Amino acid sequence: MSTSQFDQLTGQFLRAVRDSGGGMTAVCAACVRVLPVRRAAIVLEERDAGMQPWCASDEFADRVEAAQATAGEGPAVSAVADGAPVVVTDLASDCEHWPGFVEALAGARVSGSLLAVPLRLGTIRLGAVDLYRDAVGRPGPRMLAAALHIADLVTASLVLTAADGTGQWAQPASSQRIHQAAGITSAQLGIEIGDAYARLRGYAFTHGLSLVEVSQLVVDRCIAIEAE
Template identity: 80%
Template sequence: MASSQFDQLTGQFLRAVRDAGGGLGAVCTACVRVLPVRRAAIVLEERDAGMQPWCASDEFAERVEHAQATAGEGPAVTAVADGVPVVITDLSADCEPWPGFAEALSGVPVSGSLFAVPLRLGAIRLGVVDLYRESVGRPGPRLLSASLHIADLVTASLVLATGDDAHQWAQPLSSRWIHQAAGMTSAQLGIGIPDAYARLRGYAFTHGLSLVEVARRVVERSIRIEAE
């Protein structure tokens, strides 16, 4: 893309974020408005908890992101670890590199393609913007170039969010449940926080639940993670 096209895309994206009300949810909406994609999600890397979804443009994307969080693996995890975009050309058939993610998705009707674009500032790994298309196949070079530019804008927004804007980028309730549940499990079982997250993820995987659903039930004390 030429410099003028990047400038035009920047203006379109910032206007779309403003029109959608600002904040992280508006960023997901803006991605769908300015890129030829059907849906979008942003997942951020949280200490010990791993990659967690912070926003999604619809329920389809939200289900896929929670499957990644529950499995602890998937295209977003790989993208942020390797620092390069990761493409799933067909969500219904091409998840073999991540067997846990594929199994977590097994009960979810999925279709189309996904590409995960890392959000990085130098050596700092923030997370990923996941972009979904209804068609299968790899994104073309123009779409990939535009997506990398949008990822840079999202990264800048995350880093620069301060003052009155900061509350709009606050940690979502689902993520707070997971951290609280890990703290409770750590205290109850006398184990470290990383092990507590692993126990929560293992319980979710074994019982066919999402990580956030298990965390919510632990916080509400409707289930308790038992010692092995």
């Protein structure tokens, strides 16, 4: 893509975010609006908790992102760890690198392809933007270049919002519940907070629940994570 094409894409993206009201949900919607993708999601690296979804454009994306958060592995996790885009050519059959992710997705009807692009600021890796297409296969070079540019814009928006304190990237309620549940589990079992997140994830994985579902049950005092 030429410089003028990148400039045009920047303008389209910023207008789409503004037209959708701003904030995290608007960013996801803008990704779908300006890129040849069906859906999008943004996941951010949270201390101790690992990669957590902060927005998803629809229930399909939300289900896939929940599986990544529960398993602690998947395309976005690898993209952040490696600092490079990860392509899943077919969500239904090309995820053997992440067996836990596959198991967490068991029973869910998934199809199409996924491109996970890391959100980077120099050597700092903040998270990833996941872009879903209905078609299977690898994205073309033009699509990849556009996705990398959009990821840079998302990163810039994240950093600027954190700096000026506008709160447009406020932590979602689902993430808050996970942190609250980890705090409760840490206090009840007398373990480190990092171990508490691992216990929550293990319980979720064993019982076929999402990390958010288990966290809500802990917060509501419906279950208590037992000591090993």
